[in-house]
Amino acid sequence: MPEKFLKPYDPAATESRIYAAWEESGFFNPDECVNKGVTRADAPAYSIALPPPNVTGRLHMGHALMLAVEDIFIRYKRMRGFRTIWMPGTDHAAIATQSVVEKQIKKEEGKSRHDLGREELLKRIEAFAAESHATIVYQLKAMGASLDWSREAFTLDETRSRAVRAVFKRMYDAGLIYRGNRIVNWDPKGQTTISDDEIVYEERAAKLYTFRYSKDFPISIATTRPETKVGDVAVAVHPDDSRYEKFVGKEYDAIFCDVPIHIKIVADKEVDPDFGTGAVGLTPAHSHTDWDIADRHGLSHEVIVINEYARMAVTGRLADKKTVEAREAVVKWLGDEGLLEKEEDITQNVATAERTGGIIEPLPKLQWWVEVNKEIPGRGKTLKELMIEPVRSGAIKIIPDYFEKTYFHWIENLRDWCISRQIWYGHRIPVWYRGEEITVGVEPAEDGWIQDEDTLDTWFSSGLWTFSTLGWPDDTDDYKNYHPTDLLETGYDILFFWVARMILMTEFALGDIPFKTVYLHGLVRDAGGRKMSKSLGNNLDPLIMSEKFGADSARMALVVGSTPGTDMRISEDKIKGYKHFANKLWNIARFVLASASEQKNGDRTWASAPERAHFSAYECERLDKLDELTKEITTDIDEFRIYLAAEKIYHYVWHEFADKIIEESKSTLSGNDASARVSRARLLLLILDRVLRLLHPFMPFVTEEIYQSMPTKDTEFLMVAKWPSSAE
RNA sequence: GCGCUCUUAGCUCAGUUGGUUAGAGCGUACGCUUCACACGCGUAAGGUCGCAGGUUCGAUCCCUGCAGAGCGCACCA
Numbered sequence: 001m002p003e004k005f006l007k008p009y010d011p012a013a014t015e016s017r018i019y020a021a022w023e024e025s026g027f028f029n030p031d032e033c034v035n036k037g038v039t040r041a042d043a044p045a046y047s048i049a050l051p052p053p054n055v056t057g058r059l060h061m062g063h064a065l066m067l068a069v070e071d072i073f074i075r076y077k078r079m080r081g082f083r084t085i086w087m088p089g090t091d092h093a094a095i096a097t098q099s100v101v102e103k104q105i106k107k108e109e110g111k112s113r114h115d116l117g118r119e120e121l122l123k124r125i126e127a128f129a130a131e132s133h134a135t136i137v138y139q140l141k142a143m144g145a146s147l148d149w150s151r152e153a154f155t156l157d158e159t160r161s162r163a164v165r166a167v168f169k170r171m172y173d174a175g176l177i178y179r180g181n182r183i184v185n186w187d188p189k190g191q192t193t194i195s196d197d198e199i200v201y202e203e204r205a206a207k208l209y210t211f212r213y214s215k216d217f218p219i220s221i222a223t224t225r226p227e228t229k230v231g232d233v234a235v236a237v238h239p240d241d242s243r244y245e246k247f248v249g250k251e252y253d254a255i256f257c258d259v260p261i262h263i264k265i266v267a268d269k270e271v272d273p274d275f276g277t278g279a280v281g282l283t284p285a286h287s288h289t290d291w292d293i294a295d296r297h298g299l300s301h302e303v304i305v306i307n308e309y310a311r312m313a314v315t316g317r318l319a320d321k322k323t324v325e326a327r328e329a330v331v332k333w334l335g336d337e338g339l340l341e342k343e344e345d346i347t348q349n350v351a352t353a354e355r356t357g358g359i360i361e362p363l364p365k366l367q368w369w370v371e372v373n374k375e376i377p378g379r380g381k382t383l384k385e386l387m388i389e390p391v392r393s394g395a396i397k398i399i400p401d402y403f404e405k406t407y408f409h410w411i412e413n414l415r416d417w418c419i420s421r422q423i424w425y426g427h428r429i430p431v432w433y434r435g436e437e438i439t440v441g442v443e444p445a446e447d448g449w450i451q452d453e454d455t456l457d458t459w460f461s462s463g464l465w466t467f468s469t470l471g472w473p474d475d476t477d478d479y480k481n482y483h484p485t486d487l488l489e490t491g492y493d494i495l496f497f498w499v500a501r502m503i504l505m506t507e508f509a510l511g512d513i514p515f516k517t518v519y520l521h522g523l524v525r526d527a528g529g530r531k532m533s534k535s536l537g538n539n540l541d542p543l544i545m546s547e548k549f550g551a552d553s554a555r556m557a558l559v560v561g562s563t564p565g566t567d568m569r570i571s572e573d574k575i576k577g578y579k580h581f582a583n584k585l586w587n588i589a590r591f592v593l594a595s596a597s598e599q600k601n602g603d604r605t606w607a608s609a610p611e612r613a614h615f616s617a618y619e620c621e622r623l624d625k626l627d628e629l630t631k632e633i634t635t636d637i638d639e640f641r642i643y644l645a646a647e648k649i650y651h652y653v654w655h656e657f658a659d660k661i662i663e664e665s666k667s668t669l670s671g672n673d674a675s676a677r678v679s680r681a682r683l684l685l686l687i688l689d690r691v692l693r694l695l696h697p698f699m700p701f702v703t704e705e706i707y708q709s710m711p712t713k714d715t716e717f718l719m720v721a722k723w724p725s726s727a728e
Numbered sequence: 729g730c731g732c733u734c735u736u737a738g739c740u741c742a743g744u745u746g747g748u749u750a751g752a753g754c755g756u757a758c759g760c761u762u763c764a765c766a767c768g769c770g771u772a773a774g775g776u777c778g779c780a781g782g783u784u785c786g787a788u789c790c791c792u793g794c795a796g797a798g799c800g801c802a803c804c805a
Contacts (some may be wrong), residue, residue: 005764008765008767009767097769136765200805206804208805221805222805223805224804224805225805236805268768271805272803272804272805275804276805277805279805280805281805282805283805287805288802289805290805347804348804349731349754349803349804351780373792400733402732403732405731405732405798406731406732406733406799406801408731409730409731409732409800409801410800410801412730412801413730415802489734491770492799492800493800496800496801518764527739527740529740560741560742560752560753561740561741561742561753562741562744563741564731565733566734566741567798567799568740568741569740569741571754573753573754573755574740574753574754576754576767576769579764579767580768581767582767583765583767583768584764584765584767584768586764586765586767587763587764587765587767587768588765589764590765591765593764593766594764595764605757632744633746636744639744641744643742644743644744646743646752647742647752650752650753651752658764658765661767662764689796
């Protein structure tokens, strides 16, 4: 027995050494596995694209969970003989990354992005991204992730950029990408548009003001944003509202807070007669619903009263005031003029930008859009339909399945996707202008063309991830071998952001699914059930956890009993518990290996699997039970119940193998019957060997370290050893 | 408004197509330096499976209603 077993298991001293050895072996790469004969060249493929972490800093516990789950499937499939590939990469994360760096520069140097200029800012962001990237790669390795580093990708690198340009061009040519002047979600803080999904609604206290535009205006209206009323072009009422019937169609002029306005009364069924006065002042340029109503009645969108800095773009007393100040000024004016009728406290959902926290200011802007309700030429279907079909048909299976309903519900409400952003970090929109001419896809060779200033929504490039990582649009072997991918594993919180976009993009570009199964894990919360966040200071750093207790322990703590789609709680104590388990296994190995070497008697073949006939009835029964467990665990993993599989193997190791089988074997092992002693030692060795294999996907390091000392060792590494089957 | 989920031991959660005494981890109490392991071993306490009906020979599991908690989407003038 090697001396290392005389001391307690020390993950810190073991894990980095083991990972380096795995990396050195080349077995993370399926091609190498085939070359070295551990995988058959004609074996079926199994692929996962790692959800690329944002290059905004460090990995958190949610990432650790993601890595644990994916590595379990990858290691399991690899052991089962599949040509297994797990593609690593990172995401440039456009707005997220740029806003982190901008904040940093503002804080340290007091400069804005415009002080630096496009080129300099990009340099700074790239330096930051490179630093984050190095940290992230280090963390991925520390968690034991068996990623194929030879295939690492970045959403903004050359190959991925070509994929982006190719898909953009195809969508443009198909008429699905258009440039349109429409109302957008403008983030005044980030100085960019954002998509509907990047909005977070926050509940806030607000005041609802009831007033008239002027003394002789016949209808009172209610609003929480009086400052926008200088941009009103109409008042809408419900068509069946008898109170206002007689005014519909009439037009009025007024001077509202120094601004001349012209108001038409229209009837529209969108209006709720029971809210406020039942009459709505329409501000088409600064409200999504007003914009739509204005469309239906041929009203102007042109009256813009708020600018990109959330200041008033009018003359008079409101000129250049911030919207909040303007609101006070308007309310004061209304009071002075005797027009204010009521002031009520209400709670309101305020739209804020997910990344910057800025309050969204709806504005009309010329932007690029993906049209989701238009029939695709030659396909006879819309993008929406392309998103629904593979999930409805079962070609893509979502786990847990109830998220399919959420998915469909979201798609039903989906509107056109605004894909242009007024930031600098990201894929520049592949469109060039020269006067009235437009070129899309590739930069024209002649002089005089100017590229669009904007960049693409980061989800446009991550939507291509399953195939852009495989070298598409080139006709690569990887693409042919590994697409569609088998599993997409991610948190349910980005089902819409990412999973839906991947289905959209892949169905459009390839006419195929991006993945067969979507496994959605829950959110990782602290011991008190709170979301982990910097401001609360309740973050558990996965790197610190794995240094303290071992990556194996962190992985087990994250996986055992955590069902897909359900949030989980994690604490240091829980992780510590599995460190104890790793040590328990270590001591089991110590005992078994010591017994084995005592009984060995110079027979070199004794450790190989012997016939059942050589075992006692008791021993055969133990082997039968182990076969049963093997079968159960195999089925559980195949059916995505890894939380159960992990718990079962844990329970078996501690409470069956250690507590019962080893305890019950002690008298035999120290008894006088030599052949019984040998038989029992072999049994223990066989069980340990089996347990190491079954546990390896979950706790790769400690199992590999023990395996290296096993007389039953039949491959260079446990990571490419054969998964046990009960049929043997 | 539309939709989804959850409610099981003090805490956190499992419970694999309804079937004999409902499980785990942590925690608690008591006892063990027993020659693999104190990162351990042994023993014990602890649940009318949210409530009310229904289906069934039989329900924690299926159906309906109610109550409480959480979440998504839309709206919020």
